[in-house]
Amino acid sequence: MVPGVNAVLGKLVALGGGLVTLPTATQVVPSWTLQQACRTGELLRVLPEVFVAAHLVGERPGAPVISRLDPALGHRAALTWADGGGALSHLSALHAWGLRAQSSGDLLHLSTPASTGLRSRPGLVVHRRRNLLIEPPHVVVRRGLRISRLEQALVDSWPALPPAERRVPVIRAVNERLTTVE
Known part of the structure; x- marks a missing residue:
């Protein structure tokens, strides 16, 4: 239950692990109930x-709401927003692979096919890619999250990492037998 929120909406948010979408909420409560929860500050739009x-x-x-979430919840929020049209990529994918931790405040990364209408938002970078399919072999599901293949995530993350940290995820991925040197 979420304190201070309409009981039905609170249960829905709790079932979603603290997350709810407008379409889901309006299936069980009137839209004004969600608006009221936002007005009173019990729910925040991410x-x-x-x-x-x-x-x-x-x-x-002053930071975007998504940047103030625990990375795991931020990742779920980004994928929920993408509604099946995107996958965690770059440093966010490395986090999901367990190779480099993200902290609250770090930019989240989502890759989508070039044809989608999703655009970057404060705290979330959307990478639009030609020929990307949100299905294997381009994308895998790990810990319930759609993420880029490990090799792609390693390549994409290289320029985003400080030079002294670039080799660490690659070495860990090989040592943990998640990928090969080839």
Whole structure:
């Protein structure tokens, strides 16, 4: 249950692990109930049509809401917003692969096919790619999250990492037998 929120909406948010979408919410409560929860500050809009329980949002005045979430919840929010049209990529994918931890405040990365209408938002970078399919072999599901293949994530992340940290995820991936040197 989410304190202070309509009981039905609160249960829905709790079932979603602190996350709810506008279409899901309006299937069980009137839209004004969701608006009221946002007005009172019990729910916060993270991305278009994606809301989280306010008690899950960290303190960082001025930062986008998605940047104030625990990375795991931020990843779920980004994938929920993409609605099957995107996969975690770059540094976010390395986090999902367990090769490099992300912290609250780090940019989240999502790759989508070039044909989607998703655009970058504060705290979330959308990488539009030609010929990307949100299905194997381009994308895998790991820990319930759609993510880029490990090899692609390693290549994409290389320029985003500080030079001293670039080799670490690659070496760990090979040592942990997640990929090969080839």
